[in-house]
Amino acid sequence: MLETGAILKSLIDNLELGIHIVNKEGKTVYYNEAMEQIEGLKKSEVIGKRIDEYLQGVNEDSSTIMRCLKSGKKIKDVIQRYSSLYGKKIITINTTVPVVYKHKVIASIEIAKNMTQIKELNEKLCKLQSSEKGEKTNYHFNDIIGKSKSIREAVSKAMRASLSNSSVLIYGETGCGKEVFAQSIHYNGIRSNKPFVPINCAAIPSSLLEGMLFGTTKGSFTGSENKKGLFEIANRGTILLDEINSMDSYLQSKLLRVLQEGYIRPIGSNKTIDIDVRIIATLNENPKKLIKEGKLRKDFYYRLSVIKINVPPLRKRKEDIELLSQHFIKYYNKILGKNVKSIQDKVMNKFLQYDWPGNVRELRNVIEYAMNMSDGEKILSREYFDSKAIGQDEKSFASEYDLNEVSLNEYLMSIEKKVIERELKKQNYNITKASKRLKISRQSLQYKIKKYRL
Structure with a gap:
């Protein structure tokens, strides 16, 4: 029985449809990750609360989940337009069913399909x-x-x-x-x-x-x-x-x-x-x-x-890497108001050894990042580049990146990036799960993903 419950929970947790369950008092007792994505809220903000506490302009008369709880009748394919606590505009198509036990309605389950996109x-x-x-x-x-x-x-x-x-x-x-x-x-x-x-x-x-x-x-x-x-x-x-x-x-x-x-x-x-x-x-x-x-x-x-x-692919035309790099430097000089002239020879040698799985787009992003990190220099040196972009892997990182070339802060940032990247891959890029494993808030993880361009 316990195994069956675990299977059902895993199934519901991973559905792309939003699942929302309220008990007979109208308080939320279950709220899956898809529902979090639809409404832009966290489970901790809704569990144990009534819907009018975290949704704008929604009351018992306008809410399908509350109407179903009161009437005990299934409500099928109703379009709902409403806003979350933070003002996010939401459109869903909902099917809502009552849960009946011993002839009494004890809960209401809402299945929501996100129509906002x-x-x-x-x-x-x-x-x-x-x-x-x-x-x-x-x-x-x-x-x-x-x-x-x-x-x-x-x-x-x-x-x-x-x-x-x-x-x-x-x-x-x-x-x-x-x-x-x-x-x-x-x-x-x-x-x-x-x-x-x-x-x-x-x-x-x-x-x-x-x-x-x-x-x-x-x-x-x-x-x-x-x-x-x-x-x-x-x-x-x-x-x-x-x-x-x-x-x-x-x-x-x-x-x-x-x-x-x-x-x-x-x-x-x-x-x-x-x-x-x-x-x-x-x-x-x-x-x-x-x-x-x-x-x-x-x-x-x-x-x-x-x-x-x-x-x-870029790996089959490596003679173009230097030419493309100069093109992107010139482009981002105009966009960012910089005066960068070239890339350090040591970095360019690493570029030529790297296979560039993301091709020209990856090269462009790597140079854009370095241009943003640079501060008045005319040559983009090694310290401004992500370790992956200059051909280093996790095993060689510690030995190749010594403190004679980078600061302690840059070294620690690089390690942090690798830890986050590895955990994201393990959790199939599910930010909620990864943040829990890393023991940081979801917002902090999103900030670091943006910071490290993951």
């Missing part, structure tokens, strides 16, 4: 609709820095692709600069004066992504309105589908039909809309591997990869 995504879509071309960064080919043969070959192929209307598939590891290539193809091509609409497929649930891509008609699903989809917004322009392998198989097949037939049908509508949109898609994993694993449809892949561009 969906609302925010919807607002972003509305902003795109109100703008003819949406928000653009306007990268061009001269923003791609490098002299290596592999990067120049990729740029050359992309330049030729910009003169075409065919679909393009850009393959490269995370942080290689795939969107810079995609934007360069669009803004240097024959559609440059038309919309460029990027969308990160990995960041949006499939159920929402379909509506965002193809549009919705009023009443086609709960809370929907007549809204243009991104394909209609991008008409005659380009749409960038970033991390296309994150899209489920059903949506891949639907997009394949769009590419073949040249029209879309908004969700809930029986009318079709002709569209002329160029597709640029990106992958951050090997396409053959994805096809084998069933994450990427073979027919969809071949339709997208009419023109295929491989962006090389």
